[in-house]
Amino acid sequence: MIRANWKFFETACKNDYIRKHSKSASTYQALESISKMNGLMEKPTKYVLCNTLSSCAKNLNWHLGIQIHAYMIRSGYEDNLFLSSALVDFYAKCFAIVDARKIFRAMRIHDQVSWTSLIAGFSANKQGRDAFLLFKEMLGTQIRPNCFTLTSVINACVGQNGDFEHCPTLHVHVIKRGFDTSNFVISSLVDCYANRGQIDDAVLLFNETSEKDTVIYNTMISGYCQNQYSEDALKLFVEMQEKNMNPTDHTLCSILSVCSSLAVLLEGKQVHSLVIKMGSERNVFVASALIDMYSKSGDIDEALCVLDQTSKKNTVLWTSMIMGYAQCGRGLEALELFDYLLTEQELIPDRVCFTAVLTACNHAGFIDKGEEYFNQMRTNYGLSPDIDQYACLIDLYARNGNLRKARDLMEEMPYDPNCIIWSSFLSACNIYGDVELGREAANQLIKMEPCNAASYLTLAHIYTRKGLWNEASEVRSLMQQRIKRKPAGWSWIEVDKQFHVFAVDDVTHQQSNEISAELEKIYFGILEVSPHVVEDINIEA
């Protein structure tokens, strides 16, 4: 029997695995709690029920919430608009979106709040399409959307697939209804554009906003950060300080993430000082960003220190540390930590945690262990692997020379292999010189990204190593036909058979370094084997 305590329910609702157990807990504490809130064992009024439901929604207190629902039915409050809206919100926030929809559909009348609650619910449950359809349905009624509704539906577009392009349409609604002065709405639009890689639109909107608050700054910084405009993110951070706007924990997270991607330990340490000054080291988001920053900068000991000092550790924090070990090549320590957490700390791993564990196996070359952990996901934790964990296992097989096994798994898995999977598979084919599988992988990649030179060049490399000069030449001429000009923003010159990559003006120093590294990686392989290929890869405009 699991003891009923509210902390447990908060966690329980976040995780399906525990959630099924939470149903077996006793219910008396729930009723006791309602009574206490209402004072001295009296019957709860509809106001108390409403407030309590709202609090259950905020704190993910599933058990108490369903007790209140039961009480509502018994007491004839089912038709109360306020209570029903709060109930929709409660179920939606507790990830029971099917129940939320059921309550909403059973309501005889709806208002802005009930519509918005379900739209926001779909959005929070990553069902952007449903949120957008419901918004369209709402437009067909007498109830007009308000700024809450628009924020929720715009938010639903974030993280959706490429074909789900409603951000400009919603932007028009925002302007038409005069919500373009609301920072709430504008920040969700900035986030939406940035998330879709339309950074110019995000910047335009940000610059047009006259009274910028901290959140809108944070959103823009985070947008720059997501799109690898690290220097612009830093500039905006400085601008914020010049305007005497206090950074928040969100700002710190984004800036630490910038320091991670630039691997600038010195600047990262300065931000760490600011974290301490602001007293934010207890924030688990900030702590996680710090661990990530230190481990990506190669200072794993400092990452451990941060972890030790964080009193409230959760799965994300532990995962950061496991990933930190894995990425700096200390796979064994990563796995030891994971095993310790399972046995001693009762860690309940999620999918991302398994990604970190499988990455560790990958870096350490532990095939058997990798397979074991992969199978444990389903058998021990009821988690069906998603494409990221499949990608890890496929990469683990391929890197270690089991190309056939990797290819079979790509066939068996319930997802279509993405660019990441094909390109890691192609580079394994290159290492092990497998012409047949390499050709297939390159062709798939060329179909997906016809203008990415890397796939053509890697395939040409595989052919050249096997002495298949004609095939290699065919691939190179195909590349020259398809890629007619140099990718925007960078160029290169050849001096003494060495490539010197330089950036044109509008490319930041950081991007230019990344491009150099990438090109050096590609061309070094080619130069090594067959110097005459060098002439062919001068793709002129």
Added chain:
DNA sequence: GTAGGGTTAG
């Protein structure tokens, strides 16, 4: 009298 909103982590 009661309900709903924006940016953050692996």
